[in-house]
Amino acid sequence: MILPDFSKAKVLIVGDLMLDRYWGGSTSRISPEAPVPVVNVSNSEDRPGGAANVAINAAMLGASVSLLGLCGNDENAALLKQKLVSFGVECHFSAVQGMDTITKLRVMSRNQQLLRLDFEQSFAQSDKSALHAQYESLLAATDVVILSDYAKGCLAEPQVFIDMARQAGKFVIVDPKGTDFAKYKGASVVTPNMAEFSGVAGEAVNEQELVAQAVHMKSQLDLTGLLLTRSEEGMTLFRDAEPFYLPAKAKEVFDVTGAGDTVVSTLAVAVASGCDLPDACVLANIAASIVVGKLGTSTVTTTELAVALGEQHRHNDTGVMTEDKLVNALEQAKKRGEKVVMTNGCFDILHAGHVSYLEAAAKLGDRLIVAVNEDASVSRLKGPGRPVNNVQRRMAVLAGLAAVDWVVPFAEDTPARLIGRLLPDVLVKGGDYQVEDIAGGKEVMANGGEVRVLHFEEGVSTTAIIDQIVGKSS
Numbered sequence: 001m002i003l004p005d006f007s008k009a010k011v012l013i014v015g016d017l018m019l020d021r022y023w024g025g026s027t028s029r030i031s032p033e034a035p036v037p038v039v040n041v042s043n044s045e046d047r048p049g050g051a052a053n054v055a056i057n058a059a060m061l062g063a064s065v066s067l068l069g070l071c072g073n074d075e076n077a078a079l080l081k082q083k084l085v086s087f088g089v090e091c092h093f094s095a096v097q098g099m100d101t102i103t104k105l106r107v108m109s110r111n112q113q114l115l116r117l118d119f120e121q122s123f124a125q126s127d128k129s130a131l132h133a134q135y136e137s138l139l140a141a142t143d144v145v146i147l148s149d150y151a152k153g154c155l156a157e158p159q160v161f162i163d164m165a166r167q168a169g170k171f172v173i174v175d176p177k178g179t180d181f182a183k184y185k186g187a188s189v190v191t192p193n194m195a196e197f198s199g200v201a202g203e204a205v206n207e208q209e210l211v212a213q214a215v216h217m218k219s220q221l222d223l224t225g226l227l228l229t230r231s232e233e234g235m236t237l238f239r240d241a242e243p244f245y246l247p248a249k250a251k252e253v254f255d256v257t258g259a260g261d262t263v264v265s266t267l268a269v270a271v272a273s274g275c276d277l278p279d280a281c282v283l284a285n286i287a288a289s290i291v292v293g294k295l296g297t298s299t300v301t302t303t304e305l306a307v308a309l310g311e312q313h314r315h316n317d318t319g320v321m322t323e324d325k326l327v328n329a330l331e332q333a334k335k336r337g338e339k340v341v342m343t344n345g346c347f348d349i350l351h352a353g354h355v356s357y358l359e360a361a362a363k364l365g366d367r368l369i370v371a372v373n374e375d376a377s378v379s380r381l382k383g384p385g386r387p388v389n390n391v392q393r394r395m396a397v398l399a400g401l402a403a404v405d406w407v408v409p410f411a412e413d414t415p416a417r418l419i420g421r422l423l424p425d426v427l428v429k430g431g432d433y434q435v436e437d438i439a440g441g442k443e444v445m446a447n448g449g450e451v452r453v454l455h456f457e458e459g460v461s462t463t464a465i466i467d468q469i470v471g472k473s474s
Helices: 051-060 075-086 129-139 158-167 194-201 207-220 259-272 277-291 302-316 323-335 352-362 375-382 391-399 416-422 441-446 462-473
Strands: 010-015 017-030 037-050 064-072 090-096 103-109 112-119 144-148 171-175 225-229 235-238 244-246 340-345 367-373 406-410 426-430 450-454
Touching: 010 051, 010 129, 010 259, 017 051, 017 064, 017 075, 037 051, 037 075, 037 103, 051 064, 051 075, 051 144, 051 259, 064 075, 064 129, 075 090, 090 129, 129 158, 144 158, 144 259, 158 171, 171 259, 194 207, 194 225, 207 225, 207 235, 225 259, 225 277, 235 277, 244 277, 259 277, 277 302, 323 340, 323 367, 323 406, 323 416, 340 352, 340 416, 352 367, 352 450, 367 375, 367 391, 367 416, 391 406, 406 416, 416 441, 426 441, 441 450
Parallel strands: 010 064, 010 144, 017 103, 064 090, 144 171, 340 367, 340 426, 367 406, 426 450
Antiparallel strands: 017 037, 103 112, 225 235, 235 244
């Protein structure tokens, strides 16, 4: 899997707009007026929240983003729009007279939230005709629609938006709220967390019942997929007959604030960039693992996502491989710009000299392939009684080394044919070889690669180890 070109994605977001305001300062005493801490406010920060945070997340990935929502005709609406425009978000706000822009004020000290003050009124009864007209006019130039519902009234009737999107043939992702998901019927994907899902479907006593509930909800709501976010248990996509499980990737969790926004925005941008739904969920899961490792409502960049995806590849597509599978893995690695190193040998009894040599070879690039002679080939080269260990055991031991990414067998006496097919960036051989005598070297150099000779550690060899064992036993 390769990170797609997110700059091609066009995402339209409709939902509840909020301004998140933070006041911070030191706390050193208790108020004489009441048993509460006194915060000496020394800094303040305004951040886009709610659907506006979803828009920031999508924009940070490089997508073209349009945001629709209801707000007040006030200073906070202007501040919110100013912040969003600075991130490249195209704002289409509908100001409602007599209403205030939803604002959440958090009082912080020493990275702890001491108090939150919410300034909000529901927009449920507000006239949305202008919002509907703007939405309809923007649909044609959109790949994916996100409905970001925070139950503040903008999406009191989400079916209007879903129906218009379906008529236009658009993919619709809903981040839901409340205990009635019937209002989201006909959306492409709904992304509840476990608390939201259980609030609608009921508490499941086991995984089997949970799966049955999710499958039923997907069918009942006529969804393409239901993506259930499960905190430390990762995510599960219900689309086909079998659930698609995605384990949590986060190494450390500092703050889950805004993680749901990151999931839905990454999912939408990935789908809009041409990913199929399972691959889009993989990227959303990785993005969530990144954002929960940050403090406060945060975003994920394409660089962070690419690095994390590369780390996942190093764990997921390594080990013993067939030749055909390795060809595919190698193609993906080269597309990611990784430098591939290759070496070969019998590696009958792995010893310190081998390990030192392989570690040196690995340092010449990003990936190391080790091609291993099959048993018949070793017998022809080394004589009767060899190999001591069969090819499966030899490859398993090599695959367990940190320096080695891929291990592949070959049946011939030399790996020339295999090397000519794989064409690594660097071909490495250990010993006293001349470059021009190394099997596959000509093909690698003709392809623009290089051939290197590394010396084995002195005084260590498989034959010497065997001779020593035989000598002692006799």
